[in-house]
Amino acid sequence: GAGVSQSPSNKVTEKGKDVELRCDPISGHTALYWYRQSLGQGLEFLIYFQGNSAPDKSGLPSDRFSAERTGGSVSTLTIQRTQQEDSAVYLCASSLDSGVADTQYFGPGTRLTVL
Amino acid sequence: GESVGLHLPTLSVQEGDNSIINCAYSNSASDYFIWYKQESGKGPQFIIDIRSNMDKRQGQRVTVLLNKTVKHLSLQIAATQPGDSAVYFCAEGHAGNMLTFGGGTRLMVKP
Numbered sequence: 001g002a003g004v005s006q007s008p009s010n011k012v013t014e015k016g017k018d019v020e021l022r023c024d025p026i027s028g029h030t031a032l033y034w035y036r037q038s039l040g041q042g043l044e045f046l047i048y049f050q051g052n053s054a055p056d057k058s059g060l061p062s063d064r065f066s067a068e069r070t071g072g073s074v075s076t077l078t079i080q081r082t083q084q085e086d087s088a089v090y091l092c093a094s095s096l097d098s099g100v101a102d103t104q105y106f107g108p109g110t111r112l113t114v115l
Numbered sequence: 116g117e118s119v120g121l122h123l124p125t126l127s128v129q130e131g132d133n134s135i136i137n138c139a140y141s142n143s144a145s146d147y148f149i150w151y152k153q154e155s156g157k158g159p160q161f162i163i164d165i166r167s168n169m170d171k172r173q174g175q176r177v178t179v180l181l182n183k184t185v186k187h188l189s190l191q192i193a194a195t196q197p198g199d200s201a202v203y204f205c206a207e208g209h210a211g212n213m214l215t216f217g218g219g220t221r222l223m224v225k226p
Contacts, residue, residue: 004158033213042204042218043159056213091158103149104206104214106158 002026004107006092012113013082021077021110025094032075033104034067035091043091049075050097082114127223134192136220138205141186145207149214150179150190153202162190162203192222200224 005024013019025032034046045059049069060066064082069075079086089109095102128134140148146167151159165172165179165188172179178191188205202221206214 043216045213045216048213093158102208102214103161103164105161106151108158 004092004094004105006090006107006110008110009108010111010113012115014115015084016081018078018080019082019112021079021090021092021112023075023077023092023094023107025073025075025092026105029094029096029105030072031095031097031102031104032069033093033095034075034077035093036061037089037091037109039088046077046090079112082112084114087112087114124218125221125223127225128195130195130197130224130226132195134190134195134199134222134224136190136192136203136205136222138188138190138217139186140188140205140207142207142209142215143183143186144209146209147207147214148179148181148188149206149208150177150188151204151206151216152199153204153219155201159204195222195224197224197226 004026007022011019030051032049035043036046037043047060047067048056064080067075067077089111091106091109093104093106095104149164150162152162153159163174163177163179165181170181176193180189192199200223202219204219205217208214
């Protein structure tokens with residue numbers, strides 16, 4: 001079956017502009033995660049959606065970052081007034097969220113470059 | 116607080132040799148561990164997992180070892196190939212909580 005997909009694969013924007021990144025999780029996965037990965041670095045947790053519960057936003061670095069998940073499926077990560085330090089690869093993952101620690105399956109990421 | 120870390124940020128091995136990538140964790144409640152492989156320009160891919168009721172699990176050319184006494188996890192790759200060159204992440208989790216990822220180890224395979 002289809003894996004996690006993300007779009008766009010690459011996004012170049014100017015400082016101060018807003019961007020929207022999209023994630024389509026694996027069908028049937030109720031948990032969805034966003035991470036940020038700077039060049040040569042590890043994964044930085046941003047936000048976690050679990051079913052209909054309130055999202056865990058504890059990883060969002062500033063109020064310029066927000067995310068929503070519509071209909072329990074597709075998610076959009078929005079970065080307002082982008083800064084150069086926002087340049088990174090943004091990764092989305094989904095899992096079954098079966099009540100035990102679940103394997104997360106990752107998408108290919110969106111590479112964001114802020115000029 | 117809980118953390119997952121790696122001993123070696125970069126590992127260079129000769130093609131054909133075996134590779135061992137190590138990971139330490141501090142949360143004794145963790146009961147599920149995963150290794151991911153991330154190739155350049157791609158998202159992390161699941162390699163192998165192990166639950167805390169096991170101490171060893173084997174896949175194709177890969178073996179994961181879990182030592183709960185010292186809270187240590189390792190990934191062994193047999194007969195390392197150029198295609199194994201990537202960054203490897205360990206992750207740990209427990210009881211419906213999110214996975215916690217380690218910082219990653221870069222494996223470089225020399226021809």
